[in-house]
Amino acid sequence: MFRVLLAACALVALAACGAADARDEQPLPVIQACFVTADRSYPVMLEVASEPEQRRRGLMGREHLQDNAGMLFEYQQLRPADHGFWMYQTLIPLDIAYLGAQGEIVSLRQMHPCASSRSSDCPAYPAGKPFLSAVEMNAGYFHERGIGTGDRLVWPANGACKP
Secondary structure (H helix, E strand, O other): OHHHHHHHHHHHHHHHHHHHHHHHOOOOOEEEEEEEOOOOEEEEEEEEEOOHHHHHHOOOOOOOOOOOEEEEEEEEEEEOOOOEEEOEOOOOOEEEEEEOOOOEEEEEEEEOOEOOOOHHHOOEEEOOOOEEEEEEEEOOHHHHHOOOOOOEEEOOOOOOOOO
């Protein structure tokens, strides 16, 4: 009887762990947004990470990111210039655009995957300027399209994406 009870408890514990893992892996909301330059606009689909745990996880473990897809990190308060992102457990090279309060790009950085199993060995990529949100895209995205500081991200797109 004790073994049956022990086995039942083990199954319940495993089921609970599976449920917690499934809850942690729920997809983030996705919005359509648009990078706007003086010459044109570029539509993108962005997962929105607005909660601390969502921002902490970011794009960790992803092996691929669609060409016009990325992740928007939203904060409630202005982040200082020395605040940045890191690439711990991130497998793909990324570009990051740090955005001001009006969606203007205040800083761009290229970030490289960190192969270390120790988070303390991974470099940080600080913004260099205060920012309110940030967008991670595939490496080369901004350079290939001529998107730079002073250009903007508009979200939701609301008709701003006109090529």
